Amino acid sequence: MPRKKETPSPPLDLRDACVEAAREAIAAHGIENLSLRDVARRLGVSHQAPYRHYPSRDHLLAEVMRRCFERFAAFLDAREPHDDARQDLEALGRQYLGFAQMHPLEYRLMFSTPWPEAAEHPDLVRDATHTFDILRQVLRRVHGAGAQREAVDLDALYIWSTMHGLAGVMNGNCIGQLDLSDTVHRQAVEHAMSMVDLGLAARATAPASKAPPTKRRQAT
Structure with missing residues (x-):
């Protein structure tokens, strides 16, 4: 029997995606190196995009x-x-x-x-x-x-x-x-x-x- 195709998970909205990317960045490089620019790079969005939800690094943290x-x-x-x-x-x-x-x-x-x-x-x-x-x-x-x-x-x-x-x-x-x-x-x-x-x-x-x-x- 053909296997059922798995339904892909819905993409996270930008607010949630920033949190997950920040967590990954902290796990990989430590909290000292967390930045909104790095979060944007990980998400493949413009470096200004995270600022729509988080005015600063501290707000995201x-x-x-x-x-x-x-x-x-x-x-x-x-x-x-x-x-x-x-x-x-x-x-x-x-x-x-x-x-x-x-x-x-x-x-x-x-x-x-x-x-x-x-x-x-x-x-x-x-x-x-x-x-x-x-x-x-x-x-x-x-x-x-x-x-x-x-x-x-x-x-x-x-x-x-x-x-x-x-x-x-x-x-x-x-x-x-x-x-x-x-x-x-x-x-x-x-x-x-x-x-x-x-x-x-x-x-x-x-x-x-x-x-x-x-x-x-x-x-x-």
């Missing part, structure tokens, strides 16, 4: 980064759901690490790239904040009714920094040179998750913390 956060949020939301808040938090942590491993370029763009001027790119700020809000929402369930925002945000920053540090270590080159056993490699993620859970459990049972004392003024 902001859109590339925004879409990374958008995909990241969708990936986090695609985790296996759990009615138990702590299990859901663990699933969220594993999903975070999975994205960092599967999409290293996007992960670096989100968290290791200097941002364009934030005030000029509110959509980027909005989508980045949305990813943090996913963690906040799960932690509100962990804390229960009456959770204070400051307590939730402190725990969110603690967990985020733990996952971010673990992702950087596990995806970096250094860890392969540390003479670690296979058992340690296999259990590293599980251990980190357990320590986070222990920290949250200890915090929940500890007496209400007092405000940190102010520094005494030195005598003049």
Whole structure:
């Protein structure tokens, strides 16, 4: 039987095509060499064409980064759901690490790239904040009714920094040179998750913390 002809994918409009070309340019030559002229050359259009949608290189970079956060949020939301808040938090942590491993370029763009001027790119700020809000929402369930925002945000920053540090270590080159056993490699993620859970459990049972004392003024 004759094979059916595959329907070609519809061409991207120029706005989307610029984002894809910029991503390819960053992957090939680094973010330092990203330019609208190079994007135009890759697309085979006039060097002025990208300016119809992106007034500057920073505007294009902001859109590339925004879409990374958008995909990241969708990936986090695609985790296996759990009615138990702590299990859901663990699933969220594993999903975070999975994205960092599967999409290293996007992960670096989100968290290791200097941002364009934030005030000029509110959509980027909005989508980045949305990813943090996913963690906040799960932690509100962990804390229960009456959770204070400051307590939730402190725990969110603690967990985020733990996952971010673990992702950087596990995806970096250094860890392969540390003479670690296979058992340690296999259990590293599980251990980190357990320590986070222990920290949250200890915090929940500890007496209400007092405000940190102010520094005494030195005598003049």
